[in-house]
Amino acid sequence: MKIAVLPGDGIGPEIVAEAVKVLERIAADGFDFTFEFAPVGGAAYAQTGHPLPDSTLRLARDADAVLFGAVGDWKYDQLERALRPEQAILGLRKNLGLFANLRPAILYPELAGASSLKPEVVSGLDILIVRELTGDIYFGQPRGRRRSPDGAFAGEQEAFDTMRYTRPEIERIAHVAFKAARGRGKRLTSVDKANVLETFQFWKDVVTEVHAEYPDVELDHMYVDNAAMQLVRAPKRFDVVVTGNMFGDILSDEAAMLTGSIGMLPSASLNEKGQGLYEPSHGSAPDIAGQGIANPLATILSAAMMLRHSLGLPEQAQRIEAAVQTALAQGLRTADIHAPGTEKVGTARMGDAVVAALG
Numbered sequence: 001m002k003i004a005v006l007p008g009d010g011i012g013p014e015i016v017a018e019a020v021k022v023l024e025r026i027a028a029d030g031f032d033f034t035f036e037f038a039p040v041g042g043a044a045y046a047q048t049g050h051p052l053p054d055s056t057l058r059l060a061r062d063a064d065a066v067l068f069g070a071v072g073d074w075k076y077d078q079l080e081r082a083l084r085p086e087q088a089i090l091g092l093r094k095n096l097g098l099f100a101n102l103r104p105a106i107l108y109p110e111l112a113g114a115s116s117l118k119p120e121v122v123s124g125l126d127i128l129i130v131r132e133l134t135g136d137i138y139f140g141q142p143r144g145r146r147r148s149p150d151g152a153f154a155g156e157q158e159a160f161d162t163m164r165y166t167r168p169e170i171e172r173i174a175h176v177a178f179k180a181a182r183g184r185g186k187r188l189t190s191v192d193k194a195n196v197l198e199t200f201q202f203w204k205d206v207v208t209e210v211h212a213e214y215p216d217v218e219l220d221h222m223y224v225d226n227a228a229m230q231l232v233r234a235p236k237r238f239d240v241v242v243t244g245n246m247f248g249d250i251l252s253d254e255a256a257m258l259t260g261s262i263g264m265l266p267s268a269s270l271n272e273k274g275q276g277l278y279e280p281s282h283g284s285a286p287d288i289a290g291q292g293i294a295n296p297l298a299t300i301l302s303a304a305m306m307l308r309h310s311l312g313l314p315e316q317a318q319r320i321e322a323a324v325q326t327a328l329a330q331g332l333r334t335a336d337i338h339a340p341g342t343e344k345v346g347t348a349r350m351g352d353a354v355v356a357a358l359g
């Protein structure tokens with residue numbers, strides 16, 4: 001099984017190294033993984049002049065799965081948009097057709113105190129956010145800058161993006177979400193802004209239609225502003241949440257914080273063939289890069305999702321998840337989840353502890 005490894009920028013290389021360590025330990029039990037590394041993001045721009053070189057894209061396309069670190073660095077913020085590091089992840093999502101982004105937010109009992117919410121509000125939290133990843137205002141055309149053609153400010157400079165969704169795009173993500181709900185608590189919340197936006201009235205209508213095929217799943221609809229509020233008021237009311245690209249971007253960061261740290265949150269981005277890209281939900285954190293203090297658990301848990309969703313090894317995925325829990329139960333904490341009475345460790349120590357817990 002060929003795994004393309006794209007470490008990227010900032011803390012990306014440090015956290016990906018720990019996930020590779022964990023996968024190598026699994027491989028030692030008789031699985032054949034080959035790792036092929038390639039540059040991506042700012043690192044690739046520095047080396048080749050483009051954040052997503054053709055060779056990296058080809059490697060990702062030909063692999064069984066992609067393990068991705070993070071991209072982005074302030075140094076590259078002044079570049080024209082097409083050359084910024086973020087274009088690499090957007091380009092990979094679009095080129096590989098990775099439309100279904102799964103972002104589970106699970107509160108480990110050991111971390112109940114690390115959440116900014118009261119333990120009783122978050123204990124037992126287990127939400128899955130299903131974010132559409134290749135459409136919406138992120139990719140909608142046209143977009144750009146121009147002189148405003150009409151209205152009160154005609155002739156002034158303006159910028160614009162286009163929010164749009166086609167029926168098949170909504171249908172396929174709805175199917176993913178209903179199926180996921182079926183395999184868990186059988187409750188799905190579709191998040192929209194149907195009270196204002198045509199795009200999301202259509203979204204709501206199409207999700208409601210698809211629901212007819214999943215009578216065993218309970219569906220409700222919620223406006224995104226209310227969903228943002230309910231996530232901090234009563235987050236346990238959610239089981240699976242399905243939403244568009246932009247709302248999903250925002251709500252998944254919010255959900256992450258319920259669990260104590262975004263450093264704990266893995267993600268999977270899947271296409272219609274089951275190929276996937278696996279990355280932590282957090283970014284490249286350039287402020288702490290190179291210090292060996294970043295939390296590698298989101299990336300390690302992303303590797304577990306890879307074993308489950310792309311490599312057909314669910315038992316091995318579970319083994320990794322259990323090992324993470326063991327490391328936490330031993331009281332080991334990186335700085336982002338550190339609390340009095342626990343032992344503060346660095347990136348590599350945490351990775352080693354997970355490997356050791358694998359037995």
Ligand code: IPM
Pocket residue numbers: 072086089090249281
């Ligand atoms: C994410 C990130 C990306 C996004 C950025 C880096 C382009 O925030 O994966 O959530 O907006 O999708």
Ligand code: MG
Pocket residue numbers: 249250253
């Ligand atoms: Mg985001």
